[in-house]
Each structure stands twice: as structure tokens, then as C-alpha cells.
Amino acid sequence: MSLRIAASERAWTLAILAGFAALAPLPLLVRRDDVLNFVLLVLLSITMAQSWNIIAGYAGQVNLGHAAFFGLGALTARTLWIGGAPVVLAMAAGALVATAFALLIGAAAFRLRGAYFAIGTLALGEILRTTVGNVLPEISTLPAATIGAYRLSQRYYLALALAALSVIAVAALAGSRLGLGMQAIREDEGAAEASGVAALSLKLRALALSTGLAGAAGGLFAYYHISYYPSHPFAPHWTFEALLMTFIGGVGTLQGPVLGAVLYVFLKEYLTVRWVDFHLLIFGVLFIAIVLIFPGGLVQAAEGARRRLTRRPGRTT
Amino acid sequence: MSVLAQQIVLGLLIGGLYGLAAAGLSLVFGVLKVLDVAHGELIMLGGYGAFWLFALLGWDPFASLLVVIPGSLLLGAVLYAVLFGFVVRAGEEARIKNSLLVGFGLALALHALAVRLWTADDRSITTSYGGAVLTVGDLSIPVIRLLSLLVALALIVSLHLLLARWRWGKAIRATAEDWQAALLTGIDVRRAYLLAFAIGTALAGAAGTLVSVGYSISPSMGLEWTLKALIVVVLAGLGSMLGTFVAGLFLGVAEALSAAAFGGPYREVVGLVIFVVVLVLRPRGLFGR
Numbered sequence: 321m322s323l324r325i326a327a328s329e330r331a332w333t334l335a336i337l338a339g340f341a342a343l344a345p346l347p348l349l350v351r352r353d354d355v356l357n358f359v360l361l362v363l364l365s366i367t368m369a370q371s372w373n374i375i376a377g378y379a380g381q382v383n384l385g386h387a388a389f390f391g392l393g394a395l396t397a398r399t400l401w402i403g404g405a406p407v408v409l410a411m412a413a414g415a416l417v418a419t420a421f422a423l424l425i426g427a428a429a430f431r432l433r434g435a436y437f438a439i440g441t442l443a444l445g446e447i448l449r450t451t452v453g454n455v456l457p458e459i460s461t462l463p464a465a466t467i468g469a470y471r472l473s474q475r476y477y478l479a480l481a482l483a484a485l486s487v488i489a490v491a492a493l494a495g496s497r498l499g500l501g502m503q504a505i506r507e508d509e510g511a512a513e514a515s516g517v518a519a520l521s522l523k524l525r526a527l528a529l530s531t532g533l534a535g536a537a538g539g540l541f542a543y544y545h546i547s548y549y550p551s552h553p554f555a556p557h558w559t560f561e562a563l564l565m566t567f568i569g570g571v572g573t574l575q576g577p578v579l580g581a582v583l584y585v586f587l588k589e590y591l592t593v594r595w596v597d598f599h600l601l602i603f604g605v606l607f608i609a610i611v612l613i614f615p616g617g618l619v620q621a622a623e624g625a626r627r628r629l630t631r632r633p634g635r636t637t
Numbered sequence: 638m639s640v641l642a643q644q645i646v647l648g649l650l651i652g653g654l655y656g657l658a659a660a661g662l663s664l665v666f667g668v669l670k671v672l673d674v675a676h677g678e679l680i681m682l683g684g685y686g687a688f689w690l691f692a693l694l695g696w697d698p699f700a701s702l703l704v705v706i707p708g709s710l711l712l713g714a715v716l717y718a719v720l721f722g723f724v725v726r727a728g729e730e731a732r733i734k735n736s737l738l739v740g741f742g743l744a745l746a747l748h749a750l751a752v753r754l755w756t757a758d759d760r761s762i763t764t765s766y767g768g769a770v771l772t773v774g775d776l777s778i779p780v781i782r783l784l785s786l787l788v789a790l791a792l793i794v795s796l797h798l799l800l801a802r803w804r805w806g807k808a809i810r811a812t813a814e815d816w817q818a819a820l821l822t823g824i825d826v827r828r829a830y831l832l833a834f835a836i837g838t839a840l841a842g843a844a845g846t847l848v849s850v851g852y853s854i855s856p857s858m859g860l861e862w863t864l865k866a867l868i869v870v871v872l873a874g875l876g877s878m879l880g881t882f883v884a885g886l887f888l889g890v891a892e893a894l895s896a897a898a899f900g901g902p903y904r905e906v907v908g909l910v911i912f913v914v915v916l917v918l919r920p921r922g923l924f925g926r
Contacts, residue, residue, distance in 0.1 A: 428917050435672050435733040440916050443909045454902040597749045604746030611738045
């Protein structure tokens with residue numbers, strides 16, 4: 321895929337990457353771990369939201385089993401990394417395993433259309449979560465020597481790189497032949513096929529890219545957390561959060577998942593101090609409103625407001 | 638051998654509740670052509686309704702069905718009026734996708750609300766006769782679970798009769814069959830939708846009540862029960878409430894057998910595997926037309 325970014329996405333790509341560049345010196349400027357942890361969480365969320373956006377936003381396939389791929393990436397990377405492999409290689413292996421699994425189940429999963437694909441993938445994710453929980457019930461903790469050598473800034477830079485990679489991937493995809501094909505499938509699969517789009521092949525490619533990013537994000541999770549239950553990254557809330565962020569920001573846009581992730585993590589952190597899980601009540605209601613009133617999320621709402629303010633005939637995008 | 642038989646009996650007892658849980662989802666799915674993934678949360682609300690009627694007023698859980706069912710009926714009507722009534726205006730494909738998303742948002746919100754109001758603890762109703770056990774040969778059958786199964790069966794049979802005999806029951810079935818044809822014959826399709834959704838929610842409430850008696854409830858039970866109901870619906874196909882009940886029993890027994898064969902923690906997996914396989918091989922279900 322050539323790295324040509326369509327004009328409509330170029331400004332946002334530059335703005336987001338400039339934002340990431342501005343975040344790069346943060347570990348040198350701020351000594352507080354809580355700030356770094358928070359930004360890292362935002363970056364991980366951006367990666368997860370953006371990876372989900374590829375399959376659901378661009379290709380139109382609502383994958384409710386996304387956590388399975390995040391979990392597979394985490395499981396693979398953790399095992400290899402603790403076994404002595406360099407972390408970047410371990411993360412790459414995590415991405416590969418997630419993608420390989422996606423391609424393995426893809427052909428069967430894509431026999432299902434629309435909502436059936438959604439519930440089928442949801443069940444698949446739960447199968448993996450339960451199985452991993454049964455096979456590996458023990459908590460995974462880093463060896464003492466590794467904990468001693470733990471540097472938060474290394475995790476931070478990897479998270480930053482991964483978030484930037486996910487944004488660049490979506491930016492490159494959006495205007496490409498591949499991305500346009502995916503969007504055609506999203507709008508009307510039958511019509512897309514009739515006009516020469518190889519639907520199954522494109523959906524598989526979207527799934528491979530999406531799950532590869534999720535697997536790498538899982539690898540980062542495995543590198544970041546000192547101890548967790550191996551089934552934890554398979555939990556459905558990883559899917560649900562990515563879905564919420566993407567929809568609230570604007571599904572099928574470059575900037576939507578980034579904005580959604582930032583808003584989501586901020587609100588979650590702010591509200592959780594006082595009420596556990598209260599952010600989910602707000603996001604649940606907001607999400608329903610978005611689906612029913614602004615299917616394009618905040619991006620669409622902002623666009624509408626801007627048009628009304630400037631009072632000029634709207635440009636169609 | 639008797640251990641296995643005991644497992645199967647327990648599987649049948651919970652299976653009846655799976656059937657009841659699935660009947661509501663099946664009705665809503667079949668009539669409105671919307672997939673309400675908040676169904677498990679509606680079950681959860683019914684469970685808490687019965688729990689609080691018991692804890693605060695000392696009501697017997699089976700008696701509290703007389704309040705929980707009308708209450709859920711009303712809740713269903715409200716949810717239809719403010720949410721799903723908008724979803725059904727869309728065309729077939731957008732409708733099912735939007736309903737999935739709206740249901741998902743509703744599930745999140747109800748879950749968070751329940752945690753906020755009632756904490757995340759597991760709860761269950763312990764009645765004075767809760768420990769009673771009926772012994773048949775080697776088998777011991779908890780009386781309260783047997784009662785729950787019988788109530789579930791009674792509700793399914795009444796639903797079946799309601800749909801078969803009642804004027805509006807026929808209207809609901811006609812709408813499920815072909816809403817445009819139903820509209821042409823003068824049926825108020827919107828009202829049929831409203832009724833079907835309200836009845837579906839009432840069935841969820843009843844199922845929740847029965848779950849809170851023999852088993853336990855918590856704010857996070859929703860996803861698990863939605864999945865159970867979905868599995869049963871996919872197994873049974875749409876259109877037959879009695880078939881749905883049988884499929885529920887089947888799932889209960891399948892879980893019991895897999896727990897016996899592979900160990901307890903795998904009981905959840907078997908249903909999901911059956912679900913995925915059936916979905917991929919026969920998207921219209923086993924008994925469906």
C-alpha cells in the first residue's frame with residue numbers, strides 16, 4: 321500500500337501526529353508516573369479504537385469479538401517476552417498470531433452478515449476468554465528481576481509509536497483503493513460485488529489489519545502490566561470500550577476514534593474517582609443518542625454545527 | 638451413573654429458565670426484527686424487582702411475579718416508546734444493526750445504574766422452603782428449582798395460547814410473518830410491535846425473578862443471560878415458543894453433559910460453540926421455517 325493520504329484526511333493526520341510529537345518529550349518533562357500512565361492509557365485506547373474502526377467503521381463489519389485478538393496478542397507477547405525475546409519482536413509475534421487467528425476464522429465468520437456477524441464474533445470472543453481462563457487460571461506476574469528493571473518511559477514510547485502507527489494506517493487506508501473498496505462493502509455489499517469489489521477478500525484484509533493492530537496493542541498491554549490474569553485482556557469490555565470510543569467520536573472517520581478515545585478516558589478517569597462505573601451510564605446514554613440522532617458521532621455533530629454557524633451551503637464530503 | 642443423572646436433572650431445571658429467557662428475546666426478534674442485546678439486563682432488573690420485594694416487604698418470590706410481570710410489561714412499553722419505536726422505522730438491515738447498538742448502549746447504562754443503586758454484589762432470595770429437596774431414587778431435586786421450572790413452563794404455555802387465541806396475539810403473529818401484509822389487512826402494526834416488546838420484557842422480568850430464587854443475580858449477569866437467550870433462539874429458530882422452551886432444556890442438558898465430560902468451568906463453552914457452529918451452518922436455526 322503506498323503512503324498517499326487523501327487531501328480530506330491530510331489535515332487531521334498532520335494535526336494528530338503533531339499532537340503525538342508534542343507528547344513525545346513528556347517523560348523527560350514530567351516526573352509524575354500518574355500523568356504518564358494516564359497518557360499511556362489514552363494512547364492504548366486510541367490504538368484499540370482505531371483498530372476497531374478499520375473493520376467496523378471502514379469495512380462495516382461490527383466485530384464484537386475484538387477483545388479476543390487483543391488477548392491473543394497479549395498472551396503471545398507476554399509468553400515470548402518473559403521467555404527472553406526482545407519486546408518489539410514479542411509484540412510483532414503477538415500481532416502475527418492475532419492476524420493468523422483472524423484469517424483462520426475469517427472465512428467462516430464472514431458467512432454471517434450484519435448483526436449475525438456481530439453476535440457470532442461476540443460468542444467467539446467469549447469462547448476464547450472462558451477457555452483461556454480455564455487453561456491459565458493463575459495470575460501472570462513478572463519475575464522480580466524484570467520488575468526491578470521496569471521503566472515506564474519505555475512503555476510510554478511504545479504506546480506512542482503504536483498509536484501513531486494506527487493513525488497512519490487508517491489515514492493511508494481511507495483514501496486508498498483498498499479503503500474505498502471496504503467502504504463500498506459497508507454501504508452495500510451486493511452492489512459492491514456487482515461493481516467488481518472482491519468482498520470476501522477485502523473483508524479479510526480489513527480484519528487482518530484490524531486484528532494485527534489489536535494484537536500489537538495486546539502486546540503492549542502485556543509489556544505494560546506487572547501482573548494480570550491471562551484471561552483479563554480477553555474480557556468483552558476491551559471490545560465495548562473500543563466500540564464506544566469509535567462511535568462517540570465518529571465511526572468510519574480518521575479523527576473520530578482519536579477524539580472519542582481522549583474524551584472517553586478523560587471522563588472515565590474523572591468520574592471513577594467518585595463513582596465506580598458511572599461513566600458507563602453516561603456513555604451508554606450518550607451512545608444511544610449518537611446511534612439514533614447523530615450516527616456520525618461527534619465528528620458529524622461538529623460538522624453540522626460548523627455549517628450552521630458559517631451559514632454557507634454545505635460541501636458534501 | 639447417578640452423578641450424571643443428577644447433573645442432567647439440574648441441567649433440565651436451569652434449561653427451563655434458559656427457555657423462558659429466550660422466549661422473550663425470540664418474540665421481540667421475530668416480530669420487530671430487532672435484536673435487543675439488553676435482554677439480559679431486563680432479566681437482571683426483574684431479578685432485582687423480586688429481590689427487593691422479598692427483602693423489603695417480605696413477599697414470596699412466586700407471589701411477587703404478580704407485580705414483577707406487570708411492572709416489566711410497563712417498562713417494556715416505555716422502552717419501546719422512547720427507544721425501539723424509533724429503531725423500527727429503519728429498513729430491515731439498518732434496523733437490526735441499530736437495534737444491536739441501541740441495545741448495547743441500554744445494556745451498559747442499565748448495568749452501570751444497577752451497580753450504582755445496588756452494588757456489584759451477588760444476591761439471591763432465600764425463602765423458608767428454599768432448602769427443601771425432593772428425593773426420587775438416587776436423585777435429589779431442589780423443590781424451589783422444580784417450582785421455577787413449572788412456573789416457566791406455565792408461562793410459556795400461556796404465551797403460546799395467547800399468541801394462538803387472543804385477537805392481538807394473532808395480530809402479533811401476522812406482523813411477524815409479514816408486516817406489510819398485516820398492515821394491508823388493517824392490523825395496527827405499531828401496536829403489535831409495542832405489545833410484542835412489552836410482552837418480551839415481561840417474560841424477561843419473570844425469568845429474572847425465577848433466577849433470583851434458585852440461583853443468584855448481580856448487575857453483571859446481563860451479558861451471560863443475553864448470550865444464553867441468543868444461543869437458544871439460534872437453536873430453536875423463530876416462530877415457536879414451545880420449540881424455544883425445548884431448545885432451552887436442550888442447552889441446559891448440553892451444559893450439564895459438557896461439565897461432566899470436561900469439568901465444570903467448560904459448561905459455558907459448549908453452548909457458545911454450538912451457537913457459533915449452528916450460526917455458521919444454518920443461519921435460520923434448527924426448527925425454523
